[in-house]
Amino acid sequence: MVQKMITPDKNGSSLSTPELNDNSSTLKEISKLREAIPQICAVSAKNLLLVTFGTTLGFPTIFLAALQNDNPDIAVTREQITWISSINLFMVPLGCIFSGPISHYLGRKKTMLLSNLPFIAAWIILHFATTAPLVFVALGLTGLTGGLCEAPVLTYVAEVTQPHLRGMLSATSSMAVIVGVFTQMLTGSLTDWRTMTLINLFYPILCFTALLLMPESPYWLAGKDRFSDAEKSLRWLRGWAPSSHVREEFKIVCQMVNHSPDNDNMMKKSRWQAFTKRTFTSPFILTIFTFFIASFGGASTLQTYAVFIFKNMHAPIDRYTATVFLGIAEIIGTGLCVIAIHFTGKRWLTFTSISGTGFFFLSSAIYRYLIKYNDIDADSYSWLPTTFLIGAAFFAHMGIRLLPWILAGEVFPAAVRSAASGACAAISYVFASIANKIFLYMVDGMELSGTFLFYAGINFIGGVVLFFLLPETEGRTLKEIEDHYAGIQSLKTKSRSKKIEMKEKWAVSNPGLVNDDVETKI
Template structure:
């Protein structure tokens, strides 16, 4: 007993003596996630590349001809192949580590851009899309897990939100670069992003959770000291103990036999259903298709904005919305901003649908109000990115228990990519059947149904430790839906 008291006294004395500022604690966490964000700029550029490649290759004069079916495959092939990469994602993240998996992923990205650049047939384009899609899937588990495991509870929401900022910057680089040069030169420019990302990963540590799980306690301690502001070991002792307990298997003898049972528990099932509902809203309420087919949609809406510059405004709206989310999530929490986002997206989609209907039946003159649907379309992109488009990825990184996190995250992301591929592949056919007005009406309905569902399903996790979130889903301690944020570590 006296030994414990002495240890606690020494620990308290160490913390008081070596007290550091919150800024110093935050800087290394932003650096670690910043390296990860360079990977996500690359990931975003591979997804956004389709939206600029399709209009370039459907012009009258082009060296690679695409028909309407090829166009739908270009928009969705990398999304359909990503789930197969996700099947390997959890294994790669668990075996190689979060950081190493992301670092090695830079090489396939470089190869895919070289294939794009050298393409002379549509088959070569498909090969590059397949390679990029597989690689996108492989890194997803590491991306989402790493940010959750290196950040403190009060910074996790902000840091996780920056992941979406990076992806959108990847989209933006494609639109901006293409306005200055051709699509092949854009491929060469895109090679620089994974090269810089590889170098950046050399400067940051591996996840302390993964290191502790692999019984590399000394390395886990060093990583945690680095991530908490380059502090001494006594200052992170309590947090390291919590991490070691959370990753320690309860029964090593029967670990492999009982591991599958974790997927039958409420701690997995409830978060999994929540994540799937979020992904349904994100993919089937139009935000994915609006991004991919932005040029075609702006043309159909007879936008007064230049066709080449209109997608840039769309992406800038997404970026501004994302930045607002990053800044405001700390104050509003996830629930409030999510509901504002979903309701706003539904209203904008409904407005576009009504406008198209009124024009088709000659209730209003099209040329008089061409600015309105363009504004609503850009508004849809903006409002979706202040909430649901970003927050779903934060939720994925938070809600699953550590024992199944890598696999659960991989499966969730695989389903998201499959949903995105289905949404993009079926968009043209859906529009041919029910028209653009009916398509946006369907998007509005999905938004409003999703709003009701998430009102009852989504807890407030902002400022909560990963342990507190797991206690919520295991029924030990329920998170109040409007609970005030706490900026402390559960001990």
């Protein structure tokens, strides 16, 4: 006899969850591929929103270069240029504040759908903009909307995927943003910036259409007592499976989202206490420090001011073409990180990344000093600085640019994971916006050579500090990571003894999802 699970509806009456009324005694076998395909589709639709956000981050790279031409379409001052490079990033933390509550109230899917509309409006405003204030409004709107996307994109991928697919599919988030940035570098090398804004309308429209075809998160639906819809969503996500196939997983979903008021009060108290413990403070310091290196280590400003930098470094090829190569290097580096991290672990990949980034920025600084004092012939070695800068972009995206986002999703205890990740994400965008805002002032004060030397120093010093602070979390369960920060065990090397099957069973019975109103993406 099939055991029935009784769950209360909104009016307090009892409902038998649909899948538990299935009288079938035989579970139909569903292939792993069939299970994976709908999850990949759902995450891919979500990633289109991140591609759209990436286009807003990459657009200033081309736009700033156009504004610094002799006869720009829009007359701007140097101060306004620094704001154009950073205002979108300054607005992201503000959007993060409202992201969790809106996602919790409207749902993951609906929030992502609605987020496409401000992006469309921003591109239209930019296309017709003739003054700097209009540009500020449009770019500020993209940043605010990017912040609003934070909660639903991370929560959605975590709630629709199975444990053995979750890590890989989560890692595609950063890749999607980088792809969005690259589209701007490529498009900018082929056409003018106003035409780019019209082309960029395609991405949110495509994302909106794709998301319409995807199901809502089964966790959110069950949390709203829409159990029938939640079961249908879960069945869709598990390969359009029958109710009997998702019975056990659906039980877990219902158990997670149904708490009595007393339990909720106890959870809130323990959650606040968790913010005072070492298991929060130590990983928080680590994550914030890695975000600091990622922003002030040069990779952020190199991406934003690529055209300007290549022009001043006298690249032997067209500066826009050089920027395209930079974007390709970022994509290859990101892809290598996604593939290699499971084999090498985070520590080895991080130290390789940060050492390579520092070396290439140091080499660029030395080259500029030698050129300044006429110690080498610039014409004979003009290819060197371009190679150095592309190398710096590659190594940065191979590890240190992605590491803090990965850490933010796994190093915090379950009780504070959402809120802590949200705080880290907000601080990261503040760091990036400040780094972009002060770049031109740094160049004015100590030239490109001194600026590159500063970036190299940040990377080298950061590498030394991370050698002592960074644990090896790859291949470890969330419980093992929490035990590390509690002082119960030490994570120095990549785990090799754990079996994948046991980890997946642990992940199913100990999900890292918390029904908090403050959430973020990696």
